[in-house]
């Protein structure tokens with residue numbers, strides 16, 4: 001039995017296989033409509049979510065399975081003081097697989113050590129978000145056809161943005177990927193990430209100036225400033241609008257740039273960009289559902 005807590009638990013061959021399954025689901029949805037008949041997914045969400053929870057649920061329904069769960073900590077026994085370990089043991093009696101989001105880094109890992117069914121990390125604090133990375137990878141793969149030789153700009157809250165941390169882990173394994181980290185000084189990418197890139201000789205640069213690096217980018221991954229991880233509101237208010245992508249700022253961008261955002265968007269991308277053919281963020285939402293379908297099939301070992 002296998003869980004998914006960190007994207008690095010999947011080899012690049014396994015990622016290729018998930019991408020191929022997702023492509024096949026998109027082409028032949030009927031083939032998959034009963035693959036999970038009689039199976040149940042439990043969504044245990046201790047933090048707010050729209051896309052991740054609903055896409056897990058839609059994914060399970062489209063595989064013929066069923067869904068149970070809760071969408072806020074206050075409506076679960078966590079409010080009475082139950083531990084994550086006990087919740088995981090309990091839910092193992094009701095469901096076949098768990099998707100868990102939690103504000104504490106490591107909580108889904110603890111759940112996976114105590115559950116007797118697979119646990120998927122649906123976001124743990126400012127740490128990791130591997131299934132968002134699956135959505136991001138399918139988007140990049142369908143837009144570009146490959147991962148090698150891409151220059152990937154990551155912009156916004158690189159300190160607390162868990163989607164950024166997981167995406168870097170996944171992309172660094174491909175050939176000649178170059179990262180451009182664009183953030184205010186207060187929200188820089190953590191030094192442990194930079195150290196490990198340095199150690200492997202992976203190219204990266206850091207800047208505060210989005211427009212200056214725009215012409216180099218093949219992918220621009222925008223992110224929201226993670227208000228819920230700040231210790232004080234003043235810092236959030238000062239930093240929240242550091243980057244707002246507008247059509248003018250794309251003047252010098254490549255014609256085939258792909259603009260991604262894990263969403264929710266607060267103010268980082270002007271709605272005037274939504275109809276630009278380079279905007280991929282709503283496709284990314286749809287692709288996330290197909291990758292979650294592929295992942296559920298893999299972890300439940302459905303042929």
Ligand code: NCD
Nearest residue numbers: 051052123163224262263264
């Ligand atoms: C992201 C998350 O929860 O980390 N949202 C998502 O799952 N698509 C990004 C965010 O909240 O900013």
